[in-house]
Amino acid sequence: MTTATARTKPPRGSASLRHRLADRGIDSQLLFLVPAIVFILALFVYPFAYGFGLTLQPSEETVDRWGGGILANYVRFFGDAFTFESVWLTARLAIPAALFNVLAAIPLAIKLKHRFRGKRLISTLLVLPITLGTVLTAQGLLIFAGRQGWLNQALLNLGIIDQPLELVHNYIGVLLSLIISGFPFAFLLISSYLSGIDPSLDRAARSLGAGWGQRFFRITLPLLAPGLATTFILTFVLAFSVFPSATLVGDPSGSTRVLAVVAYRFFGEQFDYPMASTVAIMMGLAELVVVAIVLLGRSFLYKGSTGGKG
């Protein structure tokens, strides 16, 4: 039986057990993983499982009103306009903010790729908002763009408008705040993706007769696209979980009643922990849906080496 002998396992090496384990990546360096694993178990896995457990223990009140047994919280989430509409209200803020951040960061990142005088100053100014907390940003927005703010005062005095613009305590206020806090992330990420593209590709395309637009759409954009998708996901997730600015510069009982606000209401005002957990779980699920769609689209893009470093 020659076929049987051909299929026999290769002979076991004579090395010690330690060497054989190391060959499969099992060695003492694995201990470095311990802090991270403990951290994840204690601060993510356990609370997440506990919260999920809570969602399956609806309060009697909810069961009486919405039915559905242990799934009463979920029935309520989809049935109650107060919660379900909030998904739409959140998406209406997060998607345009993330899109704007990504699209506005592309030209700036491209421009700032080249060396020129004052480049460092401009990049510092662009990244500075990261250092401001959301609360500080909100405070600044109120002072700058409020009814009595500098902007409205200036525009009124110049006679450009005769009524103060309504820029805060509504949808626009939260959108502005999301852009201010999300843009630096988008800019930094896209800049680093861009620096990974070999600059000689652009020169090669030029020498082959490609104009500015052709170079951008046929070379730079296809190579940058996977990075743009990743950047979009990150800024979207940041924006989707917005809470402070939605309450401070938004209209938390109306147009900016985002999921985080709804969850907080259940938790802080109605003391309905199970329902608050349900909203949180559904918030994660909604994010996952958008992320999955973007990643699916990304899988059709070229993701290999971009010819440069990184």
Add this chain to the structure above:
Amino acid sequence: MTTTSAEDFDTIRIENLGRRFGGTTALQGFDLTVERGEFIALLGPSGCGKSTALNCLAGLLPLTDGQIYVGEQRVDVLPPEKRDFGMVFQSYALFPHLTVAKNVAFGLQMRGVSRRETTRRVDDALRLVRLEDQAGKLPGQLSGGQQQRVAIARAIVIEPRVVLMDEPLSNLDAKLRLEMRTEIRRLHQTLGLTTIYVTHDQEEALSLADRLVVLRAGRVQQIGTPQQLHDNPANWHVADFMGYRNLIDATVAGEPDGQGRVRIEADDLSLLGAAVNPVMPGDRVRIAVRPSDLVVHTAALAATSPVNTLEAQVEIVEYQGREYSVEVRTSAGRVLHVRADLAPEVGATVLLSVDPSRALVYQDDLDGIPAVDPAAVVTA
């Protein structure tokens, strides 16, 4: 259709090309007239301005001085995409997200060539560089040599007025480099495209080019055919580049005779050499001698009483196939490189002789001598 573009000019004239970066001059007073179909190599050490010159020609670097004409058309005012020059980069610069065929088709698509015509010309170009089997692959799946062939196909498929090559072989290993050198020579012979080729490798330049331009510190040192440069370097820098490995500092000891021969002396030697630059007694000079022009006379053969000799001790003997490369040291500690058919004994004292016409005597100071007029070299 741009197929006629290669027909509409006879020469490319580069006039007084100059480029400064801040305070430093990268290229100065570069004049060159390239005939159509000619293969020109720009040769020099790194930092000599050869890549600057190429990038200026391509339009990727703005000029500080000078003009470039293709036929009667002034092209230095055009952006790179309007110049119709094909370029091959050291890093290949292939578009990593496009297949080999699409990389090659890119330039044709930019020119609005019809789809059928594009397919035909891409196929032709890939066949020319022997990559027809790889058309559907991404550049990342190819070896370095194959990638460089794609880059060459991409540059020549548009039938540009000039092909510019920026050290295209320097990322390849020695064996591939030789193969690709032959390939580039073959392509040039087949297509007859005007080519300007930048390299720091003198062998590459000598074997490929119809004419060479040697640059140093942003200035042209000499322009001429490989043979002219090989046999009559204009100054010791060019000689150094052309394989005159022995550069000996010395002093002129007498007036040149009628044939331009002059006696030069250093602490441990006294030789007759051929003065290439005008020299006066007492001038500091540099003698350039090729290793193969230094003949080794072992003690047994010394009876033939060679002339124009010096004595040295053998230090290192390397076997190099048909001959030996020998390193010797003179009594004053000067190291010389010599070639010999038979291996001399290490430690032995040997007599070296050199034909006075093959010991070239140059002025020591490079900047004092004006760049050599190529016309003068032709008659030399």
